[in-house]
Amino acid sequence: MKLTILGCYAATPRTISNPTAQVLEIKNHLFLIDCGEGTQVQLRKNKIKFSKVNHIFISHLHGDHFYGLVGLLSTFMLLNRENDLHVYGPKGIKEIILLQLRASGSYTGYNLYFHELISKESEIIFEDEKVVVKTIPLKHRVYTNGFLFQEKNIKRKLNLEAIESYKIDTCYFQKLVYGGDMKLEDGTIIPNEVLTSDPDPEKSYAFCSDTVYNEDILPIIKDVDVLYHETTFLDSEEHLAEKTMHTTAKQAAKIAKLANAKALIMGHYSTRYGSLDPFKEEAETIFTNVILADDGKTIEL
Incomplete structure (x- = not known):
């Protein structure tokens, strides 16, 4: 299992940072998780083959998490893609994307399937003989889900x-x-x-962005191997986290500790901060195995 961080900053793209997008390689799947502006450029920079991405998971409909999607879908068409493509995201994503494609006279030469989500309870949204993907209902300003990816090691x-x-x-x-x-x-x-x-232990990865501090997710992510949790603010800006329904570094570390996660990856940093080191320092006062996400970083899970 390998995670490539394409972008991990909040709000707006900059010349030195990118909004949220990452690729999870698990059991011969390449899952794209969120698709902020510039995602297809980051895919190229990180030498990830477009044709291997067959499933895209969108957490919510704020621009820094999906504004890169229509461009990526159009590029797939220009590259003469033939493989089916599945997009999982909140209800409304199909209307938004198809409107843009129609207005620009674009089309897809491949089958494009939208799986729109409305449930406020955790549900299985993808499953095959190797992997199962479940939603993690989050609390944000709009309907939002995280995603739990779990291996299925059934072969002895x-x-x-x-x-x-x-x-x-x-x-x-x-x-x-x-x-x-x-x-x-x-x-x-x-x-x-x-x-x-016995087969190898089944590994798991939980993606949680964006959300206010929320212990309701603990039963879903209990004992997860690796937890990616948004850390938009430092503890000194906890009032902003509460106002905007985001999380601080200390709060994310508390979630990781309560969930008994083996490792915590932090990301979705506010661009107000010049250095990421304080995020790690604050989190490590509560949870020890902390990893700072950064654009272009590859993490072997």
Whole structure:
């Protein structure tokens, strides 16, 4: 699992920073999470193949989280994209995007599917045999969701030494990795746990931006491996965080600690600050494993 931060600053793009967008690589998927202005430029800078992005998750309809989407969709068309594209986001995103495409006489030569979200409860919005994605209802000035990405490691590991000792043919390997027992020619049953071992622990990643401090999300993100949580302000501007329905560095660290997260990635910084170091310093007074997001940063989860 690998995370590439394309942009992690609040409000407006600058020459030295970009609004929110990131790419999560998990189980052969490339998931684009939010799509602020300049996202397609950042995709190119970070050498991420456009054609591998088949699912885009938009947290909410504030411009710094989705104004880059229509441009990216248009570029996909210019690149003669053929793969289906799925966009998950709040109700209204389909109308906004299709209006822009129609007004500009644009079209997509590929199938474009919108999955509009309205539920205020956590729900599964994507699932296949390898990954499940759930919403994390957040509290912001408009309807907003975070997203929880979880691996599904259902295949067990083969114990090749044991398999060789019982002279088991490779044609039975598929049965074994999915938990089946083995019946030998003499009728002896070899339990699966003798021939395999447990799969690797399933990793998880939670994306939470934008939101006021909200402990209601704790049951959803409990024991998450890596939590990305917005930290728009420092503790000295807590009054601004409350007014604008954002979070401070200390508050994000408290959420990470209460959730028993293994690591906290901070981002969505207000551009009022000249240095990011105080964000890490404040968070580390509450939670130890803190990572500062920054544009272009790649993090192996």
